[in-house]
């Protein structure tokens with residue numbers, strides 16, 4: 107069997123990948139508030155501490171590195187960063203004080219703005235826009251509240267349409283209704 | 289979460305605070321905190337503004353906020369912290385609140401139910417209120433992530449070796465058992481339960497296995513979202529031998545508060561505890 111390596115292919119692949127690097131990405135992330143991202147020196151303490159990484163392919167150290175290197179197209183559309191439960195274990199243990207969950211929130215905000223949002227998350231967001239809460243007050247919830255001796259409808263935006271209108275005004279101001287398509 | 293999914297936790301907390309002579313009233317017209325894992329992930333400015341409205345409503349009434357949920361605590365406490373320390377952000381958020389004629393002046397204190405019990409009321413007074421001690425109960429406590437972390441912001445207890453909740457459950461005469469990875473996450477947060485339930489459940493399964501190995505009779509938590517994850521998770525995983533109990537429900541039982549107020553039977557895994 108003859109072993110041939112086609113170098114032109116390999117060069118093409120590398121060139122193609124290199125084009126995907128966006129050197130401005132890390133600056134955008136920093137500008138959006140995640141100022142600690144470049145402090146990371148890749149020790150891996152975060153990945154070793156991550157409960158989600160035990161069960162998924164999510165590697166938080168690599169996520170930070172991808173941001174530093176500008177691999178925006180690998181980061182923002184991917185499921186990976188949505189596997190973080192925001193447990194803050196990495197935040198507590200990082201020897202470089204990298205505010206990891208803060209970075210993840212910032213990245214998620216960017217992804218959502220680009221339209222990457224799970225359907226289940228859209229549902230929760232839509233409920234906030236419609237009711238001021240993320241869980242519906244249905245007949246079952248009312249019955250349970252009554253059963254334990256509480257008033258059926260809590261004294262929140264659920265019982266005052268003017269209060270709900272205030273919340274909706276805020277959501278229109280920040281453009282949240284549009285961001286989540288509610 | 290508590291008012292609409294586990295109202296027994298809300299009514300138990302009200303009854304327990306009353307039994308301990310804590311003055312409180314309902315903060316009217318508030319909305320969802322809003323839930324940190326999802327809304328902070330979607331749009332931080334919205335998260336700040338909606339939460340700031342809740343903080344400002346408390347400020348108008350000159351009241352502190354007590355939360356019975358780690359999620360509400362995370363949003364309200366951390367938003368208050370951010371706005372206290374970032375003048376520019378505060379101005380931006382107040383420009384949004386101006387639409388509804390509201391302004392936030394950074395005077396609202398946000399406290400977690402468990403923190404009030406431990407620091408303001410104290411274990412001694414709680415132990416004195418116990419009429420039905422649980423001497424043989426072995427409890428696996430679950431702090432949840434956002435009660436103590438990020439610790440540079442919260443500054444309540446050691447995030448790796450906390451003791452507040454252990455001491456609080458021992459006030460009813462029970463033993464708090466150590467178990468592997470005691471301070472690990474339940475799996476639900478950050479929008480993971482909603483987006484990838486199977487991943488969340490794997491983390492819950494780890495917790496349940498470690499808790500079972502330690503010989504605990506129940507889990508005691510201080511967050512209705514962790515509570516949901518343990519309670520529904522137990523059903524979803526087919527592992528229903530260890531019920532999850534909110535601290536307020538445990539105190540309700542130990543103080544002898546009317547059981548109908550505690551919501552013991554409106555969970556997927558009903559609460560039954562042996563006094564022994």
Ligand code: SF4
Pocket residue numbers: 145146147148149150151152153166167170196199200201202203204206
């Ligand atoms: S623990 Fe901190 S310094 Fe180490 S890899 Fe993770 S983010 Fe980087």
Ligand code: SF4
Pocket residue numbers: 152155156157158159166189190191192193194195196197206207
């Ligand atoms: S905060 Fe997220 S990334 Fe960090 S350890 Fe927890 S789950 Fe992993």
